[in-house]
Amino acid sequence: MHSQEEARFKHSICVIVNESFRGEREFAERLRIAGENLNWKVEIVDLHSFKKTDCHFDWIFTLVPDKEASLSCDDYLVLFDPDHHYFNSDGHLKKKYLGYAGYLTTYENTDLLLEDIDKKRQYYPKKWYPSVQFRPYRQVTPTRLFYFIGHWGDRYNNNRYKTLQYKLAQTDYANLFGKPSFGISYGQAFKGDINYDGESVINFISDLGVCLVFHSKTHIQHEIPSGRIFEAAAASAVIISDLNPFIIKHFGDSVLYVNQELSGDEMFRQIDAHMSWIQNHPEEALAMAQRAHQIYKDNFLLENQLLDFNDFRESLKFVDRN
Secondary structure, eight states, rough: OOOOHHHTTTTTEEEEEEOOOHHHHHHHHHHHHHHHTTEEEEEEEETTTTOOOOOOOSSSEESSOOOOOOOTSSSEEEOOOOOSSOOOOOOSSSGOOOTTTTEEESHHHHOOHHHHOOOOHHEEEOOOOBBBOOOOOOOOOOOEEEEEEEEESSSOOHHHHHHHHHHTTSSSSSSEEEGGOOOGGGGGOOOOOOOOOSSSSHHHHHHEEEEEOOOOOOHHTEEEEEEHHHHHHHHTEEEEEEHHHHHHHGGGGGGGEOOOOSSSHHHHHHHHHHHHHHHHHHHHHHHHHHHHHHHHHHHHHHHOOOOOOHHHHHHHHHHOOO
8 A cells, every 4th residue: 555545454455446337346345334334545547547557555355357457466357157258159268358357256156167267276165145235124114016127138129028118117115217219108007217336326225125036047047147137136125036046055945036038928927916015014024124134134244245355365275475
C-alpha cells in the first residue's frame, strides 16, 4: 500500500467491471460493502480505464472478459460459468486468459480448467458465489412479488417466459423490474430499473416480501446459482424458485418451487398457487424465509467468502517461504 489513506485498511483490493455487465457491477458493489465491513478497501474500476501499471492493490478480482492479466500484481479471474466469454468451443480456456495469477469458479466441473492451469498455484479450491454481504434477518410482509426480467440468456426472447410475465402483470401482487424498454408490455406492474449499488435490489425484495428466482439453462445445466437467490435470502423474503439443482441441494424446503419446463400458463398457475398459499399460511411462509436467511448467513456470507480467499493467498505465501 502506497498512501496513508490505504494504510488504514487491512487489505486493498481492485474489482474490474464493465458497465454493460450489470450483474457483475452489482456484485462488485456488494464486494465493496463486504470489504468495508471487514475494514478492507475495495475500489471498483471500469475495464476501459484500468491501466496495467496501476497496481497499488494487494490483489485484483477481474469479473469481466476482454482484459489481459495484470502481471504486476495478483490478478484473479472470476469464472461464473464454463460456457461464456472465456472458453474455446472445446471447453478449454482461450490463450489470452492463461496468464492470470489464479482462477475462481462458481461451477462444479472444473476438469478442463485444471488441465489448462498450474493447479497448485492458480486454482482456488472453494466455489466463488455471487453472494451478499451480511444483512440481519427482518420479518417481512410477504404480500407482493418481486421479479427482475432477465435481459440476456435463453429467457429473453422465450415465449414461455413472456407469457408468464404478461400473466403476472395482470395480478395485483406482481412487481416487475428491468430495462425501461420492457415497461411498454407490462403496464402498471412494471416498476422500472433499479440502481446497481449493492443495496437497492435487496431493499426492494425485502419491502415486497416475496422473490421469484429464475435461472438460465446454463445455470441449471451446471448447477450454478444466480445472485438473486442470495439477494432474496439476505432480504429475508419468501422465495419462489425454479428447479435449479443448486437451490434444491442447499436451500431445500426453505424455498417454494416452480417447474421451469412447463408452459408459461402452467408456470404462472404454480406461482399464483404459491402466492395464495403464502397469504393463507403467513406463519409457515415466514418460517421458510427465516430458514433461507439462516442458510445464507451460515454458508454463503460474502465477508466469509473474502476471508476464506485471503486465507488461501496466505497459504500460498507460506508454501513459498518454505
